[in-house]
Each structure stands twice: as structure tokens, then as C-alpha cells.
Amino acid sequence: MATLRDVKKRIKTVKSTARITKAMEMVAASKLRRAQQRVEQAKPYAQKLDEMLSHLATASTGEIVHPYFEEREVKKRTVVIISSDRGLCGSFNTNVFRNADRWLRENDGVETEIVAVGKRSFDYYKKRQWPISDTYDDWSGQLDYDRAREIVASLTERFVSGETDEIVLIFTRFLSMVKYQLCIEKYLPVARPDVTEEDTGPSNEYIFEPTSEDIYAALMPSYATTKMVTALTESFASEHGSRMIAMGNATKNAGEMVQTLTLDYNKARQGQITKELAEIVGGAEALTA
Amino acid sequence: MFRLSIVTPDKVVYDSDIRSLVVPGVDGYLGVLSQHAPLITALRPGHIEFRDADDKVHLLAVSNGFMEVSQNVATLLADAVEIAEEIDLDRARTALENAKANLAKAVTGELDVDATEIRDAMERANNRIRIHERSH
Numbered sequence: 001m002a003t004l005r006d007v008k009k010r011i012k013t014v015k016s017t018a019r020i021t022k023a024m025e026m027v028a029a030s031k032l033r034r035a036q037q038r039v040e041q042a043k044p045y046a047q048k049l050d051e052m053l054s055h056l057a058t059a060s061t062g063e064i065v066h067p068y069f070e071e072r073e074v075k076k077r078t079v080v081i082i083s084s085d086r087g088l089c090g091s092f093n094t095n096v097f098r099n100a101d102r103w104l105r106e107n108d109g110v111e112t113e114i115v116a117v118g119k120r121s122f123d124y125y126k127k128r129q130w131p132i133s134d135t136y137d138d139w140s141g142q143l144d145y146d147r148a149r150e151i152v153a154s155l156t157e158r159f160v161s162g163e164t165d166e167i168v169l170i171f172t173r174f175l176s177m178v179k180y181q182l183c184i185e186k187y188l189p190v191a192r193p194d195v196t197e198e199d200t201g202p203s204n205e206y207i208f209e210p211t212s213e214d215i216y217a218a219l220m221p222s223y224a225t226t227k228m229v230t231a232l233t234e235s236f237a238s239e240h241g242s243r244m245i246a247m248g249n250a251t252k253n254a255g256e257m258v259q260t261l262t263l264d265y266n267k268a269r270q271g272q273i274t275k276e277l278a279e280i281v282g283g284a285e286a287l288t289a
Numbered sequence: 290m291f292r293l294s295i296v297t298p299d300k301v302v303y304d305s306d307i308r309s310l311v312v313p314g315v316d317g318y319l320g321v322l323s324q325h326a327p328l329i330t331a332l333r334p335g336h337i338e339f340r341d342a343d344d345k346v347h348l349l350a351v352s353n354g355f356m357e358v359s360q361n362v363a364t365l366l367a368d369a370v371e372i373a374e375e376i377d378l379d380r381a382r383t384a385l386e387n388a389k390a391n392l393a394k395a396v397t398g399e400l401d402v403d404a405t406e407i408r409d410a411m412e413r414a415n416n417r418i419r420i421h422e423r424s425h
Contacts, residue, residue: 038299045298048364052357056329206359209314209330218315218331219355222368226298 004272007265011258018254024088025247028240031141032177035237038143039174042233046226050193053223057193059205060212067160068190068220077112078133078155078164079104080187082171082231083121084239085137090246092172092180092239093120099182100170113164117151117232141240143233152225159188171231172238178245180238187227190220291323291361293339295349295370302349302370310339310363312356327359332367334409334416336423348373350420352413373424376417385414 057064081100083093104112114130116122119137126132136151158164167187172180208215293310295302310321313335321328332354339347354367388410394400395407 041299044301045296045366048294048296048366052329052355052364052366055357055359059327059329206327206329209319209328210316212329214315215329215331215355218353222355222366229298 004265004268007261007268011261011265014254014257014261018251018258021247021250021254025244025251028089028244028247032237032240032244035141035233035240036174036177038233039237042226042230046230049219049223049226053219054193054195055206056212056215056219058195060208060216064192064216065213066216066220068156068188068224069192071189072162072165074110074165076164076166077107077110078115078158078167079112080115080117080151080155080167080169080171081121081125082169082235083116083118083124084235085119085139085141087120088246089239089243090249092242093124095180095182096121096170096172097124099184103168103170103184110166115151115155139232139236141236143229143236145229148229148232149225152221152228155188155228156221156224169227169231171235174234174237174241177241180241183231185231188224190223290342291321291325291363293363293365295337295365295367297367297370302372303347306342308340308342308344310337312337312365313351314356321358321363324361325358325363329355329357331355332365334413336373336416336420337365337370348420348424350376350417371417371420373420376421376424378418378421381414381417381421385411385418388414 079100081096083096087093112130113133114121114125115134115136116125116132117136118139122132122135122137134151134154136147139147155167159167166189169183169185169187171183171185173183175181290306290308292305293307294304308323311318312321312330313333314330315333318335319330332351334350334352337347337349337351341347350371350373351365351367352369354365356363356365358364388407391400391402392404392407392411395402395404
């Protein structure tokens with residue numbers, strides 16, 4: 001049986017841990033709100049861009065001439081894995097790595113290099129001795145547009161120059177506050193946009209200013225950037241969500257622990273009082289006898 | 290009347306019915322009225338001017354982007370859009386000064402940057418200053 005002082009010390013420790021987890025939960029909640037807002041705000045643009053590309057593909061006759069569409073035999077592959085920088089976010093990173101590992105196993109046989117986004121991703125794949133060509137960490141859970149563009153510039157440049165034949169993006173999609181889905185998507189080459197049936201009518205003879213090629217040339221970089229920005233913002237939102245839930249649970253557990261410990265403490269205290277009383281009564285009896 | 294939506298990566302700037310629209314296409318300014326033929330165009334930095342349902346004229350600064358017109362809907366996707374009255378003149382001027390300084394450095398080889406990038410930055414800054422002056 002622990003002594004009174006020991007139990008008291010433990011209660012204090014657990015309480016201070018609970019205070020920290022509570023604070024972390026609240027910070028994550030406020031960051032999540034902002035991140036979620038960003039996810040929502042970015043949606044219309046991404047959607048319209050998709051639509052425009054699809055219309056463009058439908059309306060422009062002949063082949064799509066843009067290097068981002070070029071499908072080559074895959075001799076070298078780049079896999080971008082987006083994780084968080086910091087831990088204490090439940091199963092968020094584990095989930096990323098488990099699925100990424102499975103995908104990497106299933107698609108073995110091609111020379112593969114990893115682009116690590118987030119410290120955790122770098123640590124994990126460094127330890128497992130994967131070749132890491134680039135690392136982008138220290139995001140502090142927020143999207144930095146310039147850095148996102150930097151990633152896109154480096155990736156597209158490597159794809160167009162033929163250094164890599166396929167780029168795959170592994171990130172977490174933010175479905176709701178409590179629901180996240182791991183996504184493994186091909187980033188480059190870009191899949192040919194769907195040709196929509198309804199638009200193929202003669203009424204939709206588009207005028208291109210200046211030419212469809214020029215429009216592709218202007219549109220594709222935006223498309224690539226938007227896709228990366230979406231992946232990043234959604235991953236960050238999921239990270240904050242996971243952390244909020246994990247820390248919420250930790251706080252709850254700490255509360256329960258304090259309760260049981262307090263019970264133990266009171267029992268021990270009561271035991272001691274009873275013992276002391278028994279001693280006093282015993283002493284008094286001895287005197288009167 | 291036709292619908293205009295102006296969307297940037299971080300928000301929907303405008304989404305309502307309008308009467309007429311002028312945008313900076315890569316080959317020059319072009320006007321759009323109701324029932325315009327289907328069109329897809331790339332935009333360059335310049336000003337967007339449109340007349341809303343109440344005949345009020347709006348003036349905006351736009352950076353690079355694209356516009357699609359089809360079935361009486363004009364969708365304008367831009368990297369950045371600023372309403373003329375809200376343009377931060379000091380910031381635009383600072384951006385212009387910076388671009389000029391960078392250009393000087395690039396010429397002497399002190400800074401290794403793409404000259405077209407600097408020129409684009411200068412164009413964007415100049416564009417914002419011009420539009421600000423027009424609206425005041």
C-alpha cells in the first residue's frame with residue numbers, strides 16, 4: 001500500500017499532466033478551426049479549376065499537348081509522403097506510414113525515392129533507409145503558400161526533365177472533424193480529364209484566347225499547385241483534428257485517474273485515522289485498568 | 290444579364306448577376322456581354338471592370354488567371370484579386386521598389402533570379418498602383 005504522501009504526489013503529477021493535455025487540446029481546437037476554414041475556402045477554386053480543365057479537354061480538338069500529361073514507362077518513381085512535424089496526435093502518423101508502407105510493398109520493383117513533408121515522415125523513412133531526395137519540415141501546422149509552390153516547382157521540374165517518371169502523393173483527406181481518410185493519388189502525370197458528354201454538342205464550340213495550347217500552359221501550373229495546396233491543407237486539418245481528439249481522451253483519462261487516486265488517498269487517510277484512534281483508546285484503557 | 294463568379298484560391302470574391310464585363314486577356318482587353326459565345330481565355334495582370342445589376346461599376350485589380358464563359362456564366366479564376374478601393378498603395382509601392390532593387394542586383398549579377406519574374410512583379414505592382422489612382 002502506497003503511503004499517503006506518495007499518493008498525494010501522484011495526484012499532483014496526474015493533475016499537472018491533465019492541465020497540459022487540456023491546453024494542447026484547446027490549442028489544437030483553435031488551429032483546427034482555422035485549418036478547416038482554409039479547407040472550405042480552397043474548395044470552390046479547386047472545383048472550378050477541375051471543371052475548366054474538363055471543358056478545355058472536351059472542347060480542344062486533338063491531342064492534349066502539355067508535358068504534365070506525358071505518360072512514360074515508369075523507371076523511377078517519386079513518392080511524396082505528408083505527415084505532421086510533431087507527435088501527440090493519436091494514430092495520425094501511424095496511419096499514414098502503415099498505408100504508405102503497404103503501398104510501397106505492393107508497388108515494389110521500381111526505383112523509388114521519397115520526398116518527406118513533415119519531420120515525422122523524414123525520421124520514419126530515414127530510419128528505414130529509404131532514399132530521401134527532399135525534406136520539407138517545420139510547417140508548424142500551417143500552410144505556407146511560398147513553400148507549397150517551392151515543392152511544386154521542384155516536383156514538376158523533376159518530372160518534366162525526365163528525372164522521375166511518376167509522382168505519387170500520399171496525404172490525409174479531411175472529411176469532417178472526426179473523419180479522415182488516407183489518400184494515395186497519382187500527382188504526375190496528370191490523368192487525362194474526363195470528357196463530359198453534355199458538352200460535346202455543337203453548341204459548345206469554344207473560342208480559345210489565344211490558343212488551347214497557351215491556355216494549357218497557363219492552367220497546368222495552377223492545377224498542380226492547387227492539388228498540392230489541397231493535400232497540404234487537408235493533411236494539416238486532419239492532424240489538428242487527430243491531436244484534439246487524442247488530447248481530449250488523455251485529459252479524460254487523467255480525470256478518471258485522479259478520481260481513483262483520490263479514492264485511494266481517502267482510504268489510506270481513513271485507515272490512518274482509525275489506527276490512531278485505536279492506539280489512543282488502547283492507551284486510555286491501559287491507564288484506567 | 291449573366292452570372293459572374295470571381296474565385297481565388299482562398300475565397301469567392303464575387304458571385305452575382307451582372308450586365309457587362311471587361312477583362313485583361315493575354316492578347317488585350319476583351320468585353321463580355323450577355324449571351325457571349327463559349328470562350329476560354331488566359332488573363333494577364335490588369336484591371337477587371339464590370340457593371341452589376343444596379344448599374345454600379347466595379348473596378349478590381351487582377352494578377353494572372355483564366356476565364357471561362359459558357360451558357361451565360363463567366364467564371365474567372367485568378368491567383369489574386371483586389372477591389373480597387375482596398376488596394377494598399379504603400380504595399381504596392383514597396384513591392385515596386387523591391388522589384389526595382391532586385392532588378393538592379395540581377396543586372397550586376399549580385400542576385401541570381403529570373404529577370405522575367407522580376408518583370409512580372411513590377412508589372413503587378415504598377416498595375417495595382419494604376420488602378421488605385423484610377424479609383425480615387
